[in-house]
Amino acid sequence: GFQVAKEYPVECWRCGFQTSQCRLPHAAKSNLELQRLQMMNCGKVQKASVQFKEVLEGDPEASEEQVAIWRRKRSKAGELCRQSSVLLDREQYQSAAIVAMYAWSQVIMDGTQCCSLLRPPYCLQSTWSWATLAVAILLGGSLL
Numbered sequence: 001g002f003q004v005a006k007e008y009p010v011e012c013w014r015c016g017f018q019t020s021q022c023r024l025p026h027a028a029k030s031n032l033e034l035q036r037l038q039m040m041n042c043g044k045v046q047k048a049s050v051q052f053k054e055v056l057e058g059d060p061e062a063s064e065e066q067v068a069i070w071r072r073k074r075s076k077a078g079e080l081c082r083q084s085s086v087l088l089d090r091e092q093y094q095s096a097a098i099v100a101m102y103a104w105s106q107v108i109m110d111g112t113q114c115c116s117l118l119r120p121p122y123c124l125q126s127t128w129s130w131a132t133l134a135v136a137i138l139l140g141g142s143l144l
Contacts, residue, residue, distance in 0.1 A: 022105045022114030034093035041080035041100035041115050049074040077107040
């Protein structure tokens with residue numbers, strides 16, 4: 001089933017259509033658990049953004065196109081996380097968690113990883129791609 005909600009940001013119109021590969025866990029029933037999912041996913045976005053900036057923008061061998069792609073990803077995912085925080089402030093916990101999960105899984109990880117678990121391993125690989133490998137290498141293998 002699809003879930004559609006009007007409170008999703010325009011930039012995240014697809015957030016309302018959770019795929020079977022990345023959706024809120026049935027176990028996430030409390031607002032605290034939904035906040036944890038939001039913080040975990042947006043924390044991953046923030047950490048990756050800093051590392052991408054340090055690694056790619058400081059690398060003279062990185063192509064301009066590669067740097068531009070990561071800047072767009074960082075910008076879009078960062079904006080979604082800011083909007084997710086606004087949803088938290090409005091006590092729309094479920095929507096905030098979904099938008100945060102979308103920022104990480106779809107924008108940063110191109111749909112290859114979903115971090116929707118409340119216990120280790122926290123994240124599951126949906127599919128492997130070159131993007132997953134590139135992010136794993138940039139983050140020192142911590143995603144593998």
